[in-house]
Amino acid sequence: MVYTADDKRYEMMTYRRCGNSGLKLPAISLGLWHNFGGIDKYENGRAMIRRAFDLGITHFDLANNYGPPAGSAEETFGRILQDDMKAYRDEMIISTKAGYYMWPGPYGEWGSKKSLVASLDQSLKRMGLDYVDIYYHHRPDQDTPLEETMSALDLIVRQGKALYVGLSNYSPEMTLEASQILKRLGTPCLIHQPQYSMMGRGPEQGLLQTLENEGIGSIAFSPLHKGILTDRYLYGIAPDSRAAGPSVFMNPNELTEEVIAKVSKLNDLAAERGQKLSQMALAWVLRDGIVTSALIGASKVSQIEDAVGTINNLSFTDEELSHIDAILA
Template identity: 55%
Template sequence: MINPIYSPDSNRYDNGMKYRRCGRSGILLPEISLGLWHNFGDVNTFANSQAMAHYAFDQGITHFDLANNYGPSYGSAEETFGMIMKKSFLPYRDELFISTKAGHDMWPGPYGEWGSRKYLMNSLNQSLKRMNLDYVDIFYSHRYDPETPLEETLQTLVDIVRQGKAIYVGISKYPKEAAEFAYRYLAERDVHCLLYQGRYNMFNREPEEEGILQQAKENGTGFIAFSPLAQGLLTNRYLKGIPEDSRIAKGGFLKKEALTEEVLNKIKALNELATLRGQTLAEMALAWVLKDEMVTSVIIGASSVAQLDDNLKAIKNTTFTAEEIEKMNLIYNQK
């Protein structure tokens, strides 16, 4: 059977998605971006991955966030996206904002991770082939490398833009001091750092507490949050135990030790507050990240169209009363 040609929803920009200015730039990103860290690898069903990508774009999600080693296996999320690109998205390439990254483990040997020029250049070349792209919209240094001179890493980002392989560049998970150096180095070479990508959620407030959000704003850089649901902890999945199909049960990045009695009590208290707001805990957790105007977008993962649709409901209400914020802070600080 021949698959029908994909035709996106003609009302995709009128379905309720809101867009935010990305720092001091011409870029507007959707408040919700789709991340392909999980559920788009070669261990997943292509039809489901394709259905989620189609639905995301139909709902106005223009930003798809990838990295070289997303899968599993390594590279397979980019390959999956490359097939979706070829089958569905190619006519709409100019509407899409596609990112990839390099910095974590990708292939064996001393040049298969971190921040050397050799690794970053080779990785991006591989990523472009896997995704059937001539360029990405943004390429990130995925993590700070304490051993490679930072100038080498950053100059590589500059050269990647000048070669036309990326339109913009960004940094991910950089400590504050290294981020400040990066902002300055890139700006001096007329290659603006478009985005800082960091872990940010109600349980992990480091970008706020360490001044990363404010630093990005002062440098005209957008901030995009990943892991807004704390890998599923900030949902109702664990209120009654550990489901067999959950990330904790599967033994992935989220470990059983993370679900302590203290954390569970916080989840229950936050869930009660979400119910009072007329939201699910996941919706409220996403809305909490988006409450701050310094956040440009939040990256969500999804395992199904239904889950993606549920998460999109968060953008309907991203405002909180002072009383709600105070209650959340009390729950965050309780022992």
């Protein structure tokens, strides 16, 4: 059956301007880090992409090494684009990244111009695209001059292979330096992608302020703190959860009695707000407008539907924020 997008999709989502740019991103974006690889069921991934787009999620976030195996998430997404979404390409923001290990030898990771240009060419081929909307350097490279890495991003935009560029996992100091280089080159940094949640507040130590000062947007990955900020682990580890099997993403040892007790209290507060815990956690990340978008992962359609429901209540009272801080102290 030919896919036709929901006519009311843009009524269901809030869109926020990304930094000082003209680009708006949905408050909720969908990441393909997990559940879209070659080992996963294609029809499930296809259903999630369709439903996300029907709910107004226009931003889909990938990286060269997402899978497993590495590269297969881009291949899956490219197939979904061809099967269902080709007519909607101009309504979509598609991002990918390079920097982590992808292929053998000295050019298969990090931040040299050789590595970044070659990796994007491979990504475009896997997805069947002429360009991506956002291209990130995925992690800092201490052995490559920052000027080389940033000039590679500038070159890629000038070649028409990406519209915007971004950074991920950069410190506040490196972000500032990279931003200033990019401004001099004429390709300003659009966005930074840090890990940020109620239980992981590192970006508050200078990064968020740097982004605001530089006019750079932000998209928070792992806003549910590896799924801990949901009701999924309140009553034990579900057999189909990440914590139940081998995963570099989730370690069951993180689910201590102390952590579960805190999550239970947060769950009670969410219920008082008329939300699921996952929705409150996303709302907390988005609460003050500093973060442009919350980047979610999903293994089934219902999780995407829950996440989009978050936008119905993004405000917190001072009392609620203080309560959250006290629970997590």
